[in-house]
Amino acid sequence: MAQTVTPPRGMRDFLPAEKARREHALSVIRGVYAAHGFDEIETPVMEDSSRLHAGLGGDNEKLAFAVMKRGLTPDDLAAAAESGDALSLADLGLRYDLTVPLARFYATHRAALPPVFRAIQIAPVWRAERPQKGRYRQFVQCDIDIIGDAGPLAELELLTATVAALDALGLEGCRIRLNDRRILAGILGSWGVPDDLRERALITIDKLDKIGPDGVSAELATLGIDRPGVADELRQLANADWHLGDRGSSRAEPGVPPAWLDLEAFHDLVALRDALPGTPVDFDPTLVRGMGYYTGTIFEIAHPDHGYSLGGGGRYDHMIGRFLGHEVPACGFSIGFERIVDLLAVGDEGQPRSVVLVHDRDVAPGELLTLKHELVASGMRVRFERRVKNLRALLDRVTADGFDAWAPVTAETTDAASLEFRDLAA
Structure with a gap:
């Protein structure tokens, strides 16, 4: 039992x-x-x-x-x-x-x-x-x-x-x-x-x-x-x-x-x-x-x-x-x-933007860490997630964890400025 x-x-x-x-x-x-x-x-x-x-x-x-x-x-x-x-x-x-x-x-x-x-x-x-x-x-x-x-x-x-x-x-x-x-x-x-x-x-x-x-x-x-x-x-x-x-x-x-x-x-x-x-x-x-x-x-x-x-x-x-x-x-x-x-509708006003970097398998760890360093230094909260086939399930999970945006990271991503942020609430 x-x-x-x-x-x-x-x-x-x-x-x-x-x-x-x-x-x-x-x-x-x-x-x-x-x-x-x-x-x-x-x-x-x-x-x-x-x-x-x-x-x-x-x-x-x-x-x-x-x-x-x-x-x-x-x-x-x-x-x-x-x-x-x-x-x-x-x-x-x-x-x-x-x-x-x-x-x-x-x-x-x-x-x-x-x-x-x-x-x-x-x-x-x-x-x-x-x-x-x-x-x-x-x-x-x-x-x-x-x-x-x-x-x-x-x-x-x-x-x-x-x-x-x-x-x-x-x-x-x-x-x-x-x-x-x-x-x-x-x-x-x-x-x-x-x-x-x-x-x-x-x-x-x-x-x-x-x-x-x-x-x-x-x-x-x-x-x-x-x-x-x-x-x-x-x-x-x-x-x-x-x-x-x-x-x-x-x-x-x-x-x-x-x-x-x-x-x-x-x-x-x-x-x-x-x-x-x-x-x-x-x-x-x-x-x-x-x-x-x-x-x-x-x-x-x-x-x-x-x-x-x-x-x-x-x-x-x-x-x-x-x-x-x-x-x-x-x-x-x-x-x-x-x-x-339980009565509060706590928003993100005044809080750092929280971002999930959904990366391809072939992105080098060093490049990921460089991106994370740039974003954290700008006041963001950052988490890595490896891309999976069921992307919707992954995005639903990180939304439930309190993240408000995500960005795909490929081998062609050069720096944080080139990231395309997408609203998780959409």
């Missing part, structure tokens, strides 16, 4: 054309972020298990891949099985996001970093998800973070850089959704949710788009939060005509503000909106962002043509303090790369 040769479930191979498409998108994102003053760093794919399970990652902690300790004995395995403590068998784990590693990185290297550090991280992460369309066990995250700035400039830099990156990719017309964890705390307080259940309640509210108000109400009831009318209140919050007032207004309020509304947080959101001219901004008091480490402003970017978020982030001022013993303000944004890359 033949062995299975597919990748592990939830993980993927990428053929050359798709890999080139992804790298082009990543190059655009990196270029925009660098132009906005961010510097790229790299962290290990694994972190200490205790750090990954420190209560910072919300439900994602349950999805972390654990790496078993070396030298475990059958007795160790039996003891863990009896106690139900599987994590005692692991001392490392694959990172499930890039924010926890960044906090550890900053705590390690802070003496070598500027007072306000602007970081780019673009790398794969791993989660033990149930694989399905658009949800993978290994995927790329594109993060920018600002550490050391407690003021609104950090949020504004993150939002403007992200919108600029999406615009550069051709995804214009995005909208920003804003909320603040202080406002969510006010809503939960008005429902009488005890402190020890608030994070669980937020995780449930974060599912509002998927399971609806009635589903959220039912799930909250299983946690012991059985407040009558929660579903109706969620509908009102989601459907009310929330606005941030006229641009330029410093004291805008949504009509008569509810008693639970944290007005300081709301006015901070108004100030953010007023500093982002030309970008549509919506206040959504039901926006949660599932991570447990957010402390203040939270935001997402959505596109009117797609019913899902293209990325999000927020302020997480208490995370780094867990490593240093004193608070350091921090704020970050993550683009949903796997979602946006």
Whole structure:
């Protein structure tokens, strides 16, 4: 019986054309972020298990891949099985996001970093998800973070850089959704949710788009939060005509503000909106962002043509303090790369022309290399292919590999200037 040769479930191979498409998108994102003053760093794919399970990652902690300790004995395995403590068998784990590693990185290297550090991280992460369309066990995250700035400039830099990156990719017309964890705390307080259940309640509210108000109400009831009318209140919050007032207004309020509304947080959101001219901004008091480490402003970017978020982030001022013993303000944004890359129609604008030289058998290797040297020096991507009887099949294959032109090479070809380039798309 033949062995299975597919990748592990939830993980993927990428053929050359798709890999080139992804790298082009990543190059655009990196270029925009660098132009906005961010510097790229790299962290290990694994972190200490205790750090990954420190209560910072919300439900994602349950999805972390654990790496078993070396030298475990059958007795160790039996003891863990009896106690139900599987994590005692692991001392490392694959990172499930890039924010926890960044906090550890900053705590390690802070003496070598500027007072306000602007970081780019673009790398794969791993989660033990149930694989399905658009949800993978290994995927790329594109993060920018600002550490050391407690003021609104950090949020504004993150939002403007992200919108600029999406615009550069051709995804214009995005909208920003804003909320603040202080406002969510006010809503939960008005429902009488005890402190020890608030994070669980937020995780449930974060599912509002998927399971609806009635589903959220039912799930909250299983946690012991059985407040009558929660579903109706969620509908009102989601459907009310929330606005941030006229641009330029410093004291805008949504009509008569509810008693639970944290007005300081709301006015901070108004100030953010007023500093982002030309970008549509919506206040959504039901926006949660599932991570447990957010402390203040939270935001997402959505596109009117797609019913899902293209990325999000927020302020997480208490995370780094867990490593240093004193608070350091921090704020970050993550683009949903796997979602946006499927939306892109990546063209060849600004890219070197890619050419296949289809040569006869009798063309000398030295002459081929001379041609290739000339073309590469002019900025082209070049591949050799020997002419075959089924030329159409060959051209279809190199077109699928991302090449856009080909040229026949015979023994009479003298130099690159004499090549006749033919469009593969024709």
